[in-house]
Amino acid sequence: MASISKICLYKPFSLSFSGSVKDQTLLQRCNFPATCILREQVPLKNECRVFAQMPERTGTGVSAYLRETGTGENGDYARNDLDISHLISVLKFCGGEGCLEFGRTYHGLIAKTGLDGDEFVNTSLIDMYAKCGDIDSALMVFNQMPRLDVASCNCLISGYANCGLFEEAFRVFMNYESWGNRPNSYTYSSMLAICGILSAIEEGKQLHAQVVKMQYLSETAVSNALLTMYCKCEAMADAESLFERLPQRNIVSWTAIINGLYQHEGFEKAMRLFCLMRESGIEPNEYTFTIALASCGNMKNIDYCRLLHALVIKKGMALGEFVGTALIDMYSELRETDDAEKQFKEMGNLTSKVSRNALIKGLVQNGKANEALDAFTCASLPSFMSCQQIHAQVVKANFDKNTQVGSSLIEAYTRCGSVEDAEKVFSRISAPDVVSWNSVIKAYSQNGNPRRAISLFRRMIMKGFRPTGSTFLAVLSACSHSGKTQDGLEIFQSMINEFGVSPEEAHYSCMVDLLGRSGQIEKALDFINNTPIKPTASIWRPLLAACRCHNNLRIAEFAAKHILAIDPNDATVYVTLSNMYTEAGLLENAENQRELMKLKEITKEPGCSWIEVNNKIHKFFSRDRTHPESEKIYDKLKQIMMLIKGTAYSTNADSLQVKEDFCLYHSEKLAVCFGLISLAAGKPVRIFKNLRVCTDCHMFMNDNYRFHHFNEGGCSCGDYW
Template sequence: MASPSELCLNTNFSISFPSTSGVKDPFKLKNFSLPLTSMASEPIPSKVVCTLFDRSPKRISVSTTDPNFTGYVNDVEKGMVKNGFFTSNDDVPATFGSSGRLLDRHFVIGVLKFCSNERCIELGRRYHALIIKSGVNVDQFVGTSLVDMYAKCGDMGSAIRLVIQMPCLDVATCNCLISGYTKNRLFDEAFSFFMKFDGMGIRPNHYTYTTMLAVCGSFSAIDKGKQLHAQIVKMQYLSETAVGNALLTMYSKCGMMEDAESLFNSLVKRNVVSWSAIINGFKHHRDFEKALRLICLMREDGIDPNEYTFSIALSSCASMKNLDIGCMFHAQVLKKGMALGDFVGTTIVDMYSGLGEAGDAEKQLKEMGKSASSASWNAHIAGFVHNEKAEEAIGAFVDMVKNDKACDEFTYSIILKACSSLPSLATCEQIHSRMIKAKFESNMHVGSSLIEAYNKCGSVEDAERVFSKNSSADVVSWNSMIKAYSQNGHPTKALALFQKMFEEGIRPTNSTFLAVLSACSHSGLVQEGQKLFESMAREYNIPPEETHYSCMVDLLGRAGQLENALDFIKNLPIKPTAPIWRPLLAACRCHNNLQMAEFIAKQILELDPNDATVYVTLSNMYTEAGQCTDAEKQRKLMTVKDVAKEPGCSWIEMNNKIYRFFSHDKSCPEMPRVYQKLKQVMQQIENKGYTLNAKEDNVALYHSEKLAVCFGLINLTARKRIRVFKNLRVCPDCHSFMNYLSTIVDKEIVLRDNYRFHHFKQGCCSCGDFW
């Protein structure tokens, strides 16, 4: 007869019971057996095994003559725990412990460890109750296992109660509680409990210190970390390699690289973890060259880099934008046979993707084959987004889905960013549909990305629906929704939502204030904007940044308060930057103040000599003022200084395809029809009172946004809304054109420039002609 250990180890062994004639119950059929090989291919709930024993012809209990029965039960259950065959929290056999059956402490510790590792708290609670009911001796080991299970599963209340009830504590139990505090981000509680060790007569061991040092690193608690360092020296634990490595990591995370380097040099024993910790510290603090030099010294010290070290090296090369050195490390990884592993392989994909080498990244993915994880695909997609190749990112996402790779919250966040930069409403809606099916719509981080994507696509209604469904919306989601209202011409809603934040107890951030200040700027709410700006530092202790100063200049400039805007800049506590001056130059153009524009242009060019918008703005203002010689001078200066203006480009989406247009464009096969449509609508709106500025006849008539809208009118006849996107600010003539056009077509025209959205409907724009 097989022993209990053979029962668990021999996969061909099967449990058999004698037959009982005349019984049709399948559990009582002749030689009914349950081969353990089936467990390897398909998870078998533990209650099946228990029921098998319960319903055998002879109901065996502890009082029977077979002393091995309990051992069989325990070993079968332990084998299932060890091999992960508990498939859900409902798999605890309700009858376990019935019929006089006993549990032993070894089985209890094993199953509690399983519950800890798999975070099966309900399973753990039911076994805890079963332990009490069965009278198992809750000794130090069982008690510690219970504490560990509750702590890792996040039920710190139960873990603490168990610790209080235990008659005797040892360092292992206390370490479990500290580990639970840290995993649940209860750092203060972890420190508080650690400080009680001495009073409880507990001597910390090396695991205690490595755990506490990890807390200090995560929490940037350098003072507490140094106190622990002093204790470690006093307790003579510094010779423990794991403790030394934990100290290195703590100093690195806290930004104390000099201390980290000094400690590293003093270590008697340095292994690959020690080297990787100091190398990662320099990489984390952007001293990439030193990080790479240390890898060379590491080899001289006789230590070979491991996968983690190579990952740091490859990531450093990506950050340095150094493809050559990155390729050298890639070659070394290939030589060591590490390139196809998920960890290093993903870093290689990330490096090539970040450096714009999409072909090499895709080649690495193919070589990894099935071992390429979702993280590898995410890195590939993120590389396209980082390099502003949104269409390629969406294509990579489609390939990821075709390869049956699971999409996580990072996948959805990054692909929604691609939808935002195109922007593509149809693609955004398709991604949203997948999110709903995958139950990611309510995810806090993905939800804010979805709101932002719908905003960038000009669908504030969809953004509202997502926001209203997200009951756990964080401050990022609130900021995104306020920004959506601000950019789509709903300043009242933006300010109302800002007020509601306080009612919900959500503290605003600097991004919140930027959104509401922008709302005030685009709607001429000068006093409200000034009050909000002043409240930032006074009431919320949020110091204004460059973007807030720029927004205030824009607020005053748009309202025509040019002198006040100039005084605001002159009185700033920081030296004005080009982004702070630029809104005032734009305001001078709108309000025809050429003298101030010349002064501001000089300030900007001193800071950024290659700013093409300055030359173009001055040239246009000189032309409008009849100073053609000065206008031509600005154009010549651009040629001499090799400064090129970014060409205006507009695009429109149709049938999941993006169509792009440039001024005077003739590249599209449909352009003859487009120009014919433009001529037709021009005649119609001229009858309504529209006039084209004579000085702009040859240029503004064929601006890219006009061509894109006419293309939409030809091809999107069934739609009630036409969406066009432009990379530059819409000019006054095109804005007027869209206003008039919306009176003769039964459609809403949505135009997004690089500042905001303009919703044209029945002769009115959502910006109130204030942009």
């Protein structure tokens, strides 16, 4: 066996390894928290499934044992109570599910009961740790073993491979001899897989020679690993001739070679082998179908594609994650995007990120960029990075001059607060339409450059475009924010008289804001009283905000009364009023007290204090995905993301400050926002201390705030944006 240690490392094995998807999920799963292991009523799915899968062994089984004794603090263990084979099956389960903490608890139990001398138990422990990605613990158990056997070395090798530590895996392999062991067939399959990942064909060939010498070729796992190794090393001739000569072939062997051919664009050949396989009496499974569908799609043979699809449905595999995605891909390849979308829809909640990406790719490549953008849902979530990614793809697909695509991109960038990118996109649209103009005007109006919004509006009209209701909303809002009250009034008139656009609630709300902001409180009130529609809360609110800015307590009370008549749960009203009373020195005003009382009742309603919410966020973002509230919080987050639009992504968490009393009133919203901001800034979530908020409109205040701007100490409270 001297030749084993002669295996040369032709390539540097200290590769940095970003990790396959599988490894990443594995590592993620390793963050599984150590929680409530023995309380079955707590819905922690993995732990509970351990119990659920345990065979019933009344009185002697580990689960029953643990249930009776608690976490094991009693310490009074009788060795007989533990069944080794049962223990091993639990460890195996932990490894498979990534339940590191659960496995650790078992390790403790094993150590306490003195079972850590058992060879099989130790091997299972090494494997459990290795599979959970905790290679240090695996190594610790390994080093403490009184005698090293092949199986434990093998576990260590696959553990290293799992973590991308291929050089270490090779080191273990070359030490077999010095430990008095000989590699067995398991060792070779693992090592060959590593060579495949590294494209290390020289090493793979040496291992091949060993395999032949040791007569392991008849073991399908070994020969399949060899096959895959050659395929991954681009040595298809070697792979094919090996496959021809294989003494034993199973479904995995067939899948390996078919996949190899597919990966090297031998689609026809892959399909020929697929047929041969079926003729030889082996039925394809999900793995094989996935590749066959992909090959078929690449061949653009629509009849065969439909045939395969039918077969897959017959076997009940059409909605599986892999096969389902392959079907989407196949139909995209055939340019049958309707079928691709149909497949995606049929998958319902079985769809994954991958299947969605497949659909999007298909739509983009088939010229359905708008549908693709819809599928992205990018415009609804302010993520600057995904906007850029989408934009890059759009440019690559040569859609950046397209009118509709461009407008969608402008909207997306606007939500992220990046007005520069929005304008860049606009300038590249070859034939901008009204929607494009509206989008770019809105971009400036909402992102701190109202003057530019107004000048773009004028240019738009000069170019002969007919402004719509949305155009006016953006422009009036811009006028309001830049103090151009007179312009705003004129534009509002021309909207009705010149362009025949009838104002809606949002326009009225905007006009109230325009008047109120300039200090014309009485005029704003007049305006409200003269609207042809019944004033809504959204129309009254900017008046209240204006009163707050300009210290008009009388009209503030009047506006507050109207808002509360419509929306009695609007806590902002109470906050604004109580602040105004306080500032007016009416601290002990009975009315103020009553408002505060009401306020408390309201803030109690949602059910949790800001500390509770903050704790929940804490748990959620410290990867405790099993927290029973995490789904709810996530939904809330998405909601809040919509609300605060691009702010989280365009502000610096450090420069934000919270007014603590306001936190108490609007705790939930703020806590969630803060969690989001910290997340966006790549910082751990902390209890919010340094966030400053406009006391009237809930929004964050900050000097270099791109999205939300302030003039003369006020802020742009209002509902219209």
